[in-house]
Amino acid sequence: MSFSFNFDVQLTTKGQQGEERQPQTGKQDYAVKPVPGNNTTTPAENVKAAVEHHPPAEPHSLLNDAVSETVTIGTLPPLHFLNESVFEQTASERDDDERILSRTAAQSSDLISGVYEGGLKVWECTYDLLELLEREGETFGGKRVLDLGCGAGLLGLLALKRGASQVHFQDYNRTVIEQLTLPNALLNCQLEGEEEEEEKGRKGKKRGQQEEDDETIIEEDKTKKKEEAKSEEEKKNEQKIEGEDGSPSPKRQALDPSQHSKLACCRFFSGDWTTFLALVLKEDLSPKYDIIFTSETIYNTAYYSALHDTLHRLLAPGGVVYLATKAHYFGVGGGLHLFEQFMEDKGVFDMEKLWDVDQGLQRHVVAMHFKTTNKS
Numbered sequence: 001m002s003f004s005f006n007f008d009v010q011l012t013t014k015g016q017q018g019e020e021r022q023p024q025t026g027k028q029d030y031a032v033k034p035v036p037g038n039n040t041t042t043p044a045e046n047v048k049a050a051v052e053h054h055p056p057a058e059p060h061s062l063l064n065d066a067v068s069e070t071v072t073i074g075t076l077p078p079l080h081f082l083n084e085s086v087f088e089q090t091a092s093e094r095d096d097d098e099r100i101l102s103r104t105a106a107q108s109s110d111l112i113s114g115v116y117e118g119g120l121k122v123w124e125c126t127y128d129l130l131e132l133l134e135r136e137g138e139t140f141g142g143k144r145v146l147d148l149g150c151g152a153g154l155l156g157l158l159a160l161k162r163g164a165s166q167v168h169f170q171d172y173n174r175t176v177i178e179q180l181t182l183p184n185a186l187l188n189c190q191l192e193g194e195e196e197e198e199e200k201g202r203k204g205k206k207r208g209q210q211e212e213d214d215e216t217i218i219e220e221d222k223t224k225k226k227e228e229a230k231s232e233e234e235k236k237n238e239q240k241i242e243g244e245d246g247s248p249s250p251k252r253q254a255l256d257p258s259q260h261s262k263l264a265c266c267r268f269f270s271g272d273w274t275t276f277l278a279l280v281l282k283e284d285l286s287p288k289y290d291i292i293f294t295s296e297t298i299y300n301t302a303y304y305s306a307l308h309d310t311l312h313r314l315l316a317p318g319g320v321v322y323l324a325t326k327a328h329y330f331g332v333g334g335g336l337h338l339f340e341q342f343m344e345d346k347g348v349f350d351m352e353k354l355w356d357v358d359q360g361l362q363r364h365v366v367a368m369h370f371k372t373t374n375k376s
Contacts, residue, residue, distance in 0.1 A: 050271030119176035125324035143290040155293040174270035288316035299329035321368035
């Protein structure tokens with residue numbers, strides 16, 4: 001389930017052990033979502049009921065033995081996510097009521113229509129949209145954001161790190177939400193908390209010891225004495241637990257969700273779009289999102305109606321939908337041109353092309369707004 005990029009971007013990924021990977025700027029054509037021979041563009045007969053997922057009582061269990069990577073694009077904050085190839089290698093050891101891990105491995109496919117919709121793989125267009133957001137300088141301050149068809153959740157996590165007041169994540173498969181999206185959110189909240197503490201420490205030192213209160217000074221002295229008292233053997237044992245770059249392992253990093261104010265801003269849902277929409281509309285104050293992200297979700301024309309209804313009912317007046325997509329999905333039949341036609345026929349949204357990526361398979365990032373006569 002490894003992935004590649006086919007566009008030029010100053011992007012660096014770092015593995016759990018700290019090794020940096022060079023930016024990938026190749027221009028080959030990489031495969032789109034493959035489809036098994038018996039696949040069709042018709043939706044599955046049985047819809048997948050929507051469910052809301054909550055962090056477990058012991059969230060650190062989600063990161064046990066996790067292998068993480070970090071992606072950085074330009075000035076964006078680092079985004080941490082679990083290595084997707086590990087899911088394939090450890091499929092037999094994971095809880096998987098949907099059996100998507102074993103079935104995708106057996107069929108060598110990244111998509112089984114109506115069963116698994118590709119959420120364990122980070123697709124190229126997600127990185128296109130991240131790069132565009134970096135160039136545009138979107139900060140998300142105080143906004144409500146929905147990452148629709150989220151997969152690893154990188155788009156929603158960026159919004160969370162840049163000041164969104166609420167971020168909701170939705171993916172077709174519960175396995176994706178429980179074993180990838182939720183752990184990624186925990187991982188990013190924890191690491192960002194540590195980064196903020198380090199920054200505060202640096203600022204405190206610059207102000208000088210005389211500006212620090214007595215309690216801080218006492219605590220620093222205690223910490224220093226404890227560190228000096230540690231034996232060399234104890235320090236070596238700690239280094240074995242920590243990564244080679246000195247950063248704590250994910251297992252040690254995970255804390256109770258109540259300690260993550262940003263995690264409290266998140267909600268997680270699985271299920272198809274029709275049942276997801278019905279679930280959130282049941283709430284007394286159903287959400288209206290200022291920004292909806294959706295990446296690589298228009299590959300199947302059979303899903304266009306459900307996607308349109310979801311965007312129509314959940315986007316706030318004056319809100320924007322960011323859609324990242326390939327021009328055409330070979331073997332499935334969907335793509336930007338067909339989706340544009342579908343949206344024009346509906347007459348609800350205006351569509352604006354923000355970026356055309358011509359390297360390799362043609363890709364696009366577009367923005368969608370309500371037409372002036374359709375604001376609800």
